Amino acid sequence: VQLVESGGGLVQPGGSLLISCEASGFRFDDYAIGWFRQAPGKEREGVSCISSYDGSRFYANSVKGRFTVSSDNAKNAVYLQMNNLKPEDTAIYSCAAHKRLYASATYCADLGLAQQRYEQWGQGTQVTVSS
Numbered sequence: 425v426q427l428v429e430s431g432g433g434l435v436q437p438g439g440s441l442l443i444s445c446e447a448s449g450f451r452f453d454d455y456a457i458g459w460f461r462q463a464p465g466k467e468r469e470g471v472s473c474i475s476s477y478d479g480s481r482f483y484a485n486s487v488k489g490r491f492t493v494s495s496d497n498a499k500n501a502v503y504l505q506m507n508n509l510k511p512e513d514t515a516i517y518s519c520a521a522h523k524r525l526y527a528s529a530t531y532c533a534d535l536g537l538a539q540q541r542y543e544q545w546g547q548g549t550q551v552t553v554s555s
Contacts, residue, residue: 425449425544427519432549439509443549445502445519450544452495453477456522456532457502458542459493461515461551470537471517474502475524482532487513509553518548 431443445457456475462468473482476495483491492505502519520542522535535541 425521427521427544427546429517429519429546429549432517432551434552434554435509436555437509437511437553439553440505440507441509441551443504443506443517443551445546447500447502447521450521452497452500454524456524456535457495458520458522458537459504459517460520460537460539461517463512463515468539470539472504473532473535473537475531477524478527478529478531480529480532482535482537484537506551511553513551514553515551516548517551518546520545
């Protein structure tokens with residue numbers, strides 16, 4: 425199982441950025457993919473979750489309305505579109521995979537963003553929001 429993030433970079437406040445997570449080595453439909461971030465000196469926090477099999481999505485309150493998670497099953501990829509970025513969004517963003525236990529339109533909401541529930545992790549991509 426391998427997860428590889430890409431697309432990070434430097435963006436001005438109010439700007440947008442699209443980051444990607446490409447998965448390999450497992451059946452994509454069997455997993456929910458979460459996005460997490462860790463800012464310098466802070467604990468890692470959950471950002472979003474998507475389960476492409478049942479279409480469920482979930483967002484942390486801090487990004488709701490600004491970030492959108494999507495997936496492309498043909499490419500085994502998950503994307504995080506980040507709009508109206510703020511300096512406090514600066515962090516290393518990582519994706520992680522959770523083996524789905526059942527199918528439900530609320531699976532990601534039920535799963536939540538507790539790190540210990542995600543089994544496989546990528547290395548992360550740096551996102552810096554600064555003028």
